[in-house]
Amino acid sequence: MNKKCVGIIGLGSYVPQKIMTNKDLEQIMDTSDQWIVERTGIHERRVAAANESTSDLATKAARKALEDAKLSAAEIDLIIVATASPDMTFPATACVVQDNIKAINAAAFDISAVCSGFLYALITGSQFIKTGMYRKVLVIGAETLSRFTDWSDRNTGMLFGDGAGAAVLGETPEGYGILGVDLGADGGGAELLKIPAGGSRHPATNETILQKQHFIHMNGNEVFKFAVKVMGETILKALKNANLAASDITYLVPHQANIRIIHSAAKRLGMPMEKVVVNINKYGNTSAASIPIALDEAVKSGAIQSGDIVALAGFGGGLTWASSIIKWCK
Numbered sequence: 113m114n115k116k117c118v119g120i121i122g123l124g125s126y127v128p129q130k131i132m133t134n135k136d137l138e139q140i141m142d143t144s145d146q147w148i149v150e151r152t153g154i155h156e157r158r159v160a161a162a163n164e165s166t167s168d169l170a171t172k173a174a175r176k177a178l179e180d181a182k183l184s185a186a187e188i189d190l191i192i193v194a195t196a197s198p199d200m201t202f203p204a205t206a207c208v209v210q211d212n213i214k215a216i217n218a219a220a221f222d223i224s225a226v227c228s229g230f231l232y233a234l235i236t237g238s239q240f241i242k243t244g245m246y247r248k249v250l251v252i253g254a255e256t257l258s259r260f261t262d263w264s265d266r267n268t269g270m271l272f273g274d275g276a277g278a279a280v281l282g283e284t285p286e287g288y289g290i291l292g293v294d295l296g297a298d299g300g301g302a303e304l305l306k307i308p309a310g311g312s313r314h315p316a317t318n319e320t321i322l323q324k325q326h327f328i329h330m331n332g333n334e335v336f337k338f339a340v341k342v343m344g345e346t347i348l349k350a351l352k353n354a355n356l357a358a359s360d361i362t363y364l365v366p367h368q369a370n371i372r373i374i375h376s377a378a379k380r381l382g383m384p385m386e387k388v389v390v391n392i393n394k395y396g397n398t399s400a401a402s403i404p405i406a407l408d409e410a411v412k413s414g415a416i417q418s419g420d421i422v423a424l425a426g427f428g429g430g431l432t433w434a435s436s437i438i439k440w441c442k
């Protein structure tokens with residue numbers, strides 16, 4: 113059995129400059145700051161500039177992660193970008209990032225697991241290192257969901273934001289790094305959260321655009337119920353996989369989708385909110401970017417320290433879910 117230990121050896125994140133507050137949203141949709149704060153925990157979100165796309169945000173986060181890991185781009189063997197808002201249907205956004213940072217020795221591909229995407233990418237990337245095929249893998253969660261948001265739809269318009277987070281994966285000392293993981297999917301729930309048109313089932317036509325089929329469509333109540341159920345379950349499975357208990361977790365870094373979902377996951381695990389990393393108030397739901405941005409902020413603020421047990425957990429469209437228990441090493 114291969115005993116190689118793999119973990120995060122560098123982190124970086126980037127959010128666009130432009131802030132859109134709940135008050136700004138009150139001007140364009142039938143909503144209120146009070147409703148959004150009470151029902152979601154979101155106060156404001158970031159919106160990419162007209163000349164910024166997902167690869168631009170990903171590139172900025174990637175450069176910071178490389179600097180943090182003290183590596184040059186040429187030392188990266190593989191780039192995986194997790195995104196639900198790629199620059200184009202193809203080529204992969206990871207290829208655009210590869211060219212931007214001049215990671216000339218890296219293979220590159222995208223992963224589509226919506227809000228669980230970063231953890232799908234992290235777990236996938238770590239396998240290449242565990243098997244010995246690659247030494248350094250760059251995984252990025254990056255989104256410009258503002259481009260797919262109907263700003264007149266109050267069921268979805270207040271939730272999403274833009275941003276990117278990146279992690280460099282590499283070998284860690286024995287006993288550190290990724291200790292246990294869980295991945296799952298239920299395609300039976302595919303209809304609950306989707307962008308219906310623009311793909312091969314409903315190619316772009318004047319009609320699909322007039323019907324706003326190129327925007328995010330979501331059954332919020334059903335996704336909420338699914339999230340509350342799956343968040344606790346997936347963390348407990350990953351903990352079991354790591355031979356640890358919920359009481360061993362130093363920090364939980366959950367997908368930032370709704371503060372009520374985060375509270376319920378913490379409650380299920382018996383964790384006080386002081387141990388839960390929350391930044392949804394500032395950025396809203398940045399989908400695949402939410403976990404690496406929150407993790408980067410928690411590490412850079414000095415909250416997460418070497419030796420801490422960190423639980424990362426997310427859920428999203430697909431439906432998908434994923435979690436990873438990491439013994440922090442830096």
Ligand code: UT7
Binds near residue numbers: 227370399
């Ligand atoms: O990363 C995964 C992505 N998605 C999610 O995680 C979403 C999970 N779901 C949610 O977070 C919540 O379901 C929402 C935040 C989307 C909605 O919150 P809710 O508490 O489930 O509200 P609701 O849809 O049950 O609506 C309650 C009321 C309704 O009014 P009535 O029928 O009771 O009079 C809605 O029309 O709130 C109304 N409402 C709003 N009011 C002001 C719904 N959206 C808004 C809004 N502003 N933006």
